[in-house]
Amino acid sequence: MTGEAPLAALFDPLSVAVVGASDHPEKWGYWLAKGALSGRDRRAVHLVNRRGGGLDGVPFRPALTALPDAPEHVVVAVPAPFVRPVVAEGLAVGARCFTVITSGSGRADEHALAELVTGGGARLLGPNCMGIVDTTTQLRLSWGDFPAVAVGLVSQSGNPALEIGRLLARAGQGFSRFVSLGNQRDIDAADALESLIAHGPTRVIAAYIEDFRDGRRLARAFAAAHAAGKPVLVLTVGRGPASTVAAASHTGALVSPYTTVAAVCREAGALLLDSAGELVDTAVCLLAGVAARRGGGSFRVAVVGDSGGQGALAADAFTVRGLDVPQLSARTTEKLAATLPPGAGCRNPVDLAGAGEADLGAYARVARALLLGGDADAVVLTGYFGDYASANPAQSARECEVADELADAAAESGRALLVHTMARDTPAPAVLRGRGVPVYERIEQAATALSGIALLAPPSPNPSTTRRAPYRIPDGSYETVRDLLASYGLAFPAARFVTTADEAVDAARSVGYPLVLKAMGLAHKTEAGGVALALADADALRAAFERMRAATGAERYVVEAMATPPYAHELIVGVRRDPAFGPVAMVGLGGVTAELLADTALALAPLTGARARVLLSELRHARLLAGWRGAPSVHLEAAAAAVCAVARAAAEHPELAELEVNPLLVHPGGAVALDAHGVLA
Template sequence: MTGRTGREGDGLGSPTDARPGALDVLFDPRSVAVVGASANPEKWGYWLASGALEGRGRRGVHLVNRRGGELRGVPFLPGLDALPEPPEHVVVAVPPPQVRPLVEQGLTAGARCFTVITSGGAGADEERRLAAHVTAAGARLLGPNCMGVVDTTAQLRLSWGEFPAGAVGLVSQSGNLALEIGRLLARSGQGFSRFVSLGNQRDIDAADALDALVAHPPTRVIAAYVEDFRDGRRLARTLAAAHAAGKPVLLLTVGGSAASGRAAASHTGALVSARATVEAVCRDAGALLLDTAGQLVDVALCLLGGARRLSSPGRRVAVVGDSGGQGALAADALTARGLDVPELSPGTAQALAEQLPPGTSCGNPVDLAGAGEADLGSYARVVRTLLAGGDADTVVLTGYFGDYASANPAQTAEECEVARQLATSVGESGCGGLVVHTMARGTPALAVLREHGIPVYERIEEAASALAATARLAAPVPAAEEPSAPPPPPPVRNGDYETTRALLTTYELPFPQAEFAPADPEQVTAAGRRVGFPLALKAMGLAHKTEAGGVVLGIADEAGLRTAFTRMRAGTGAVRYAVEAMVSPSYGVELIVGVRRDPAFGPVVMVGIGGTRAELDADTAVALAPLTVERARALLLSLRHAPLLTGWRGAPPVDLDAAAEAVCAVARAGADHPELAELEVNPLLVHPGGAIALDAHGVLLR
């Protein structure tokens, strides 16, 4: 039970310390004490103690159970005060009422980190107090209510379940999901470098754990399942840091949204879901948001294996198969997911023709047409030719390879040798990658491919989706620049059009000339004369004016204004009205710009096709606010209806710079005013001559 020496620093760090090594005390402590150890395999204490004992050659391991006993010849000690050395890392697997006293004992004994498997006491407040007490003493806390921590590179296994060794670092709020990911990785010849079960995140949170994985050389791909993002802005910075460090992050989360409950107050609430926000954060940080554990593992294998890092253009794929049907279906699956299956150059096609029987298709896909059955070596020669030809970034081998020895065991050695040649071809190419789709399962040749890092898939759609996701990861990441924040302005007290319009004009967002008047026909008419006809009349105090009959456009004269006012007052009961000049430039496009305050990520800006069809079209793009003009312009051009902005069917393009500046103005206003849960301009009319806001609305935080 010898401990290690010679580590740099104390490996502790503060609760917000993201330095490399700041969580060494969690992942690679000098000594571990498991409190609640058990010799009964039906209890958590058994698996924690058993896993801890696997690292006895690297650190001191102490097992604590006040009732006594032993496991694998190691006696259970009655308490932390009976340990022969201070325990750096204490694993707590005792009933909740005993957690706080146990932590007190651990701090007294010199513990620097606690992994609390059980809940930390009677509710969230007690858990927060526990975490505050631990961090105030200069220690760290994982959990409570977590599944533990594993570092296969440091022989640390403090959790229940099997965790195969590999190059994937996983941070998860779900223990069972981690086990599922582990089993899927193991079946594919991969596993974990580290695993952190976050539990209730009272101290060590997702960003802390991800920071540690970014700084961990054996971790090549980072995976995470996060439900509670806590400080979303900090997490976004961590994702960006991972991208900059060349560590791809694959994220899973839940898709529920509280925004739907505010849909009646604002279009923005209906159009900006929680998942849309996370998607935007991942896109702008260079991470990848996925849907299932299986998809995560498929992409991880692609990143770790022969597909390598696809770079722009990076989407070119060559397909080779021993079946024309499978090759064609593979090409369709790849194309449907946005990848390119290009024609081969004459030189590559000629080189293939010299290797294959007469009549073989030497296009893309390449059909071996029985050449593989006649000579297994043709698989390796064709793949090598395609990788060397420069026509594709990745080769997909689809069909039967890997299964020849199943029907004829005498071919086992030859098929394994061809598998080694395929892997060698990838290494020699220096830039291309190889992905294998096969109907085989668990054969020696597939084991050889996996040993050499070649990803193998049972279904072509899995391979195609993984390649497409990998290509998305290689897309350029926007600059992380945020505009500097001015001094905070005074808060607004009302979210109606008059107040919101006044707020936005201070951010230089243009509006039409307007006057506001009480519900008096003479004052409304006088306002109309000053503004000038034609004009629009709007009832104040309505969330959706058009649907409520609170907007009349194109009023041509005083008589029309009086008639519109009389009907509107009777229909809406509004006590205040806006009399606003009509604006109708040629070739105008209506947009919606909104800012919603996400509980984790703060202000989030949304742009989309606006007007009364905003929710029907649901063509939107999202980013964290505030943002630069360049980023706003990119959001506008990412819309499905972007051709309307750039010139559709001969129409002149709108002023994209003015449109982007207007988006930035709304985003900055929303970011500057935390008292606003939502801020919305709809429509924002953009046209070849500029941009002008025609309506605005705010929702105050309750």
């Protein structure tokens, strides 16, 4: 179920009943009831507690059946054994939505509860959730204070939501809507995100997600939000080794749940961040109207400091995060020189050299010149501004006037102005925040926010899997996988599969020398002694066969032509079927050093040729492929086509948990796969 209307009973019900209401401030039932009562001007509110009592003049009713009218939305905050009877009673009186705060009593019971609710034509949020808040409809069904502005938050955990809320409040921002997902037995992250896309007051969407469930649907929701002009900021977990599951291939070691989420966010136009603080810093910047440059290109930043040291440190902070701190045009430099005293720095970063202390208006004049000069996409003021009133309260009024002038200049220019100040809770920063100018206590906050926004890019369209495979492969052996991938257009050297030395020598007559002998059935052949290269004649082939059989005990071998094109590089191309996101394609620097280098790029499979080329360009060592120190470029179109072939084969064969080609030899004349194997689901 998608969109806003199907969940109207969740976000803007005609009536609410809180079951488990309490008059004791230390209990959840008190805060839920108190919050529900704050919306009495908009909807009917009923409080239920079988022991009686009341709150703020509203009596507690003994049961849902004792209410004068059927509640549309029922909040359940009773001990676990009583949840199901309360829900059944709510369904009987006609409730359309249930928010279950109570922790579940086990997966089976939670699924049974969800079946009861959805079978009755209603929806379930939770169980084990913190509730829901919609500041635009006066709906407060949660514990905690949620300031009202324009960030829509979807979270699987309560405390991160509270932290985000408090950080937003300090920055003069807040929530349009907050949805605590809990155990997602019915309403899930995708439902909540889709509702925020349709929610007019929400301008920025934030999400803390641990369990991605239907990851492809979430990716589509991220992309739809981007298309609607609503940036999505994501937090998740899973970067540590405890979250990595070992697998039988290099691909399994290189494609972790976190790297998959990072790749999906990049593809879908969402921004994956590391902390609640980074999320809030970026959201504040986005709410101020800061946006990535249209048409791509580096994001340009002009820095203004009232200290040479602070300006230089700020410039470095932006540079190391990939932002451009460009030279200023002669015209802008001349305007600054006319404004600033002799000896001031008129390049980027701009050093006021005491001009602000002599005249606070210098801050606004310099910022205006930079904002209107066209040399930068954002101007960052760093240093002491905002703190003059702390040392001399008599300067407070003038400092606030200059703050207004700064905000006016930003509004007139249509460009971003960010302020980093030493001050804390003084009047001028409050004026700036009130005018929508982001204010930060640390310069790295501003740098992280701008660098993140610069990374926001339109989603990358990928083809859907339209062709179902006509057969299921019986195993993941090289022989089987080679035939499969060849049917998708992937090139391999000439080869014959054998079981004895005599068969190997006979096969060599058709394959030709020099050749390669490989033992079958080994995940990592080189380490096990299962590969012999550049065998030049029958004697060398027989000797290698005997050594290999003794070392590996393999029953089957392949005699394969030796591929030695000049200026070649080894890639690894793999696909792993993620439980949430389905097939995830990976390309990286390959061969025996694949895991050592860990130079990879990921995307959902299948892929377009354009997307495959982007993956190749994202590798840290991509310049090797494009020609390094006079070497010719590899055939990038052939390399991309090979990546697409592996990705599509895996996407169309769901019986494969993993599929890998390693190495894929790419060279100026094309691409050829030298080894491959699969892991059956």
